[in-house]
Amino acid sequence: MTPAPPGRMLYDVIDVVNLTKRHGRKLAVNDISFTAVRGRVTGFLGPNGAGKSSTLRVLLGLDSADAGSALIAGAPYRTLRHPLRTVGSLLDGTGAHPSRTAHAHLRWVARSNGIRKDRVDEVLEIVGLSDAAGKRVGRYSLGMGRRLGLATALLGDPELLILDEPVNGLDPGGIRWIRRFLTEFAATGRTVLLSSHLMAEMADIADDLVVISGGRVVGPRTARCGHRRVRLPRGRVLRPHRAHRRAPRRPPEGRGQSVSDIVIAEFRKLLGLPASLVAVAISVLGTLGLAALSALSMRAALDRGDTARFTDHTTTDAGLDLLPVSAVGAIVLGVVVISSEYRSHRDDAGGGRQISTTLTSTPRRSALLAAKVIVVTVTTGALAALTVPAAVLVSQTLLGEHGHPLGDLVDRVGWRVAGSVVYLVLTALLACAVTVLTRSGVIPLALLIANTSLVSVSLLLTRVTALARYLPDVAGAQMVSANYPAQDMLGPFAGGLVMAAWTVVMLVVAAVVFARRDA
Structure with missing residues (x-):
């Protein structure tokens, strides 16, 4: 694993400030704040439903916050110029289409960020999936799916890993391997944010702890997990803070993600x-x-x-x-x-x-x-x-x-x-x-x-109202019509313009909704 170059991320890597997130009427995350610093494994601990996944989804730009902010290297995730080279993440499932092979899945992910193609084979070897690289993801077991998700996270050799319950589905050997890997990863000067509901797992791997329960970061010495109050294991607790320390942005290194x-x-x-x-x-x-x-x-x-x-x-x-x-x-x-x-x-x-x-x-x-x-x-x-x-x-x-x-x-x-x-x-x-x-x-x-x-419902509507000729399919069909122009219909050029206008409007509406909607 390549050590992070000196001078990179000399400030808090993750800075969550007064973050609030609702899912409908449910308050999933309630005004939480915490930081994660460079070169350490930060545990994000709490029972199922505590708000861990909701926080990570906002942090990764998948969902929008209702209030507050969640920054990576001083900036929102959606503005990162090198997404996969900066952050590797593992959330729900494999994150791959079931009909695609693991190798094909990793190839398109690598290409989207300009990552060299031989890196695909490297990460498959790292996570132990080389022999199953040509197998369709839909046939993977739970453990194999988690390994593929981790391979995707490692593809850009990132500075930061954000992992949501990464040991789910792994056998004991896989659990030991991921603990050793994450410790070595942080030892190179890079950072891990790791969520889990298992206290013992955090005790074995985390340097720092953020404990969340009921959507809020809870007290510094004890936390309630399920029906038990337990003492926090080793590692310092990152206490909530109110004043946001604005970090300088890291200068861009090379070209960012290209449209091509x-x-x-x-x-x-x-x-x-x-x-x-x-x-x-x-x-x-x-x-x-x-x-x-x-x-x-x-x-x-x-x-x-x-x-x-x-x-x-x-x-x-x-x-x-x-x-x-x-x-x-x-x-x-x-x-x-x-x-x-x-x-x-x-x-x-x-x-x-x-x-x-x-x-x-x-x-x-x-x-x-x-x-x-x-x-x-x-x-x-x-x-x-x-x-x-x-x-x-x-x-x-x-x-x-x-x-x-x-x-x-x-x-x-x-x-x-x-x-x-x-x-x-x-x-x-x-x-x-x-x-x-x-x-x-x-x-x-x-x-x-x-x-x-x-x-054609649209064509039937033309018998009811003359306005139906401005529907996209009816108007566009005149570009192909043998009758120029057909009776009571637009001409080919006008019909094409009307259909094109419908298309542009629909794409603009779709783009606005897509940009604002949670994934």
Whole structure:
């Protein structure tokens, strides 16, 4: 382990001042204050439900305080330029998506902070998971999940470790190992804040103690844990204080977390999900397959002289009339880029969700959401730019003599192909924004897919009120409409602007909610 360079963090590493946090009507943390100094293991001791986890979540920027402050190196966690190089944390569960392998999980976390990729193998070796690195996290036991969480915390070789009940699920050998590791970690001049409800665990490892009960820091010599009053073990108690000692900020070392690193990490996260492969299959294979079947059916009807089916569309529309199928794939991509963050792990494996790891590795929420928007835009745009023209070409080729030459197609449907690509990208972004607001993949998938491909409620509303033409899907559909403009509808350009405006407004609302909401 690399010793911390001299001169780093020569002041209180953690400074919690008059912190108050409510969860609804419940007062979880009530005006607590404490400090943790450099080079020591500080125990955060208290019974279950005392407010330990709530305090740590505020300290790590996952939740917002109702009053007071919680600073790391003199600054809020969300403002740190090097999050994982400054702080490593372990909270609930593994913090990984169940379908991802441990190695893939650590790779995207490392990339988000510009950490070298060979560090992944190093931390897997440190925590004893090298042999299980290719195993899906959803199959991990509780103890293996805690080891993976600790590997994530160590990835940036941080100056400070914040660990919430780290020995839960570990076998006796693992418990002995983590005690020895944390002692050695602090001996290099770095710092540990360790929460636990076990008094004996703190007696073996902590240099200093902060005791919390009922949401408050309690007295200096004894504390009530459950129904017993016990004398505190060795180590000085950090007493509450009222005057905040403002510490100088540590000068930045090198470049901070870059947007390009965040975007690449988000690409890896999205493209590594099974649901993303389903979306690609729907967008590409589904659209092209149905386009081929539809063209062959159309050709057979034309060969028989049966033109009754062409009252609403012509051979020029072949391939473009399957846009709803491509829209389903776009919606799935827009949804899973967000909903995957909130998928819970099994309770017997420690529970937890990926969003905790995402927000501790990328605490600037505006940058994180911007990266996700870029990923959805590029991925959906690339798929649409491939699928829509291919569907048109496949259809026209299979129509044979009833098809149209390529030059003729460009003149007739070129603008509709471009409009289809824009429509699909905006549809994916709307799905992304709705999922941010709901934090659920089920609601936006059910509503948006049904409205796009089964029964369009928006289109039915156009028969009730003229205002329905300004709904995003109705307005956007005019970018692809063969009738220019359709009766009582907006033109392609105006419709595209309306849909784009809806998308921008929804993303702005989602960004505001995402920035202010607890994780």
